[in-house]
Amino acid sequence: MKAKPLVLISPATHRKGVEFSDVSVNLSECYPRAIIAAGGAPAVLSCTADPGYLADMVRRAGGVMLTGGDDVQPRLYARGLSPELRATVGSEAPERDLAELMLIREVFRQRKPLLAICRGQQILNVALGGTLVTDIPSQLPRPLRHQRFDRKNAPVHRVSLREGSLIRALFGQPVIRVNSTHHQAVERLSGLLRVAATSPDGVIEAAELAPTHAAALPWLLSVQFHPERLWLKRPKFLRLFRAFVEACSGA
DSSP states (O other): OOOOOEEEEOOEEESSOTTTSOOEEEOOTHHHHHHHHTTOEEEEOOOOOOHHHHHHHHHHOSEEEEOOOSBOOGGGTOSSOOHHHHTTOOOBOHHHHHHHHHHHHHHHHHTOOEEEETHHHHHHHHHTTOOEESOHHHHSSSOOOOBOGGGTTSOOEEEEEOTTOHHHHHHTSSEEEEOOBOSOEESSOOTTEEEEEEOTTOOEEEEEEOGGGGGGOSOEEEESSOGGGTTTTSGGGHHHHHHHHHHHHTO
């Protein structure tokens, strides 16, 4: 029987954990369960910015998944934010930012498949030289209400899928409805990426490698929404994870 591909998952961090009040890792079970349902074997990483550890783990794995969580530190993508805009930034995790920046670099160095979700799309864009909208409600002219924690497991708005994109091919339709639990988003997209999906207010909801950089990785998809919270009742969202795990099998 063929071994299931190992998929590394980046967790969030908590300053005070349950067992001994130490700094701890935290991850919704929705992420690993989606990987298991798609035929993969999930493994949660430590948020340790140790290049040797990260290189070794990426070497052993079929692919890597970046997950949601705290805001990315503004200093990584912006300078001179106003006090009002800076006040919109929620909790930050510098140790996680550093570890994930190193992890992304290693993924590209070793050319492994990558799936990035919500904050994962944001930190990926920053790692590749892009910038972020620090606060959608105050920076976009007519924004949708994207921060819908009251309906985190249900679709709340439409997303248009770019013709010829990977995500359009996976869903086989031009428009889908997704959930939304974020107040930050991609602003200037990295030159290595191209827009794959947008919401009606122009927020980038998915990205993939630009055709000129398609050889950088065997497979890459980032999404701003949370498919891991949708697939159980809406099986079409499992297609994202199945395609990712399939890519991990051939890595």
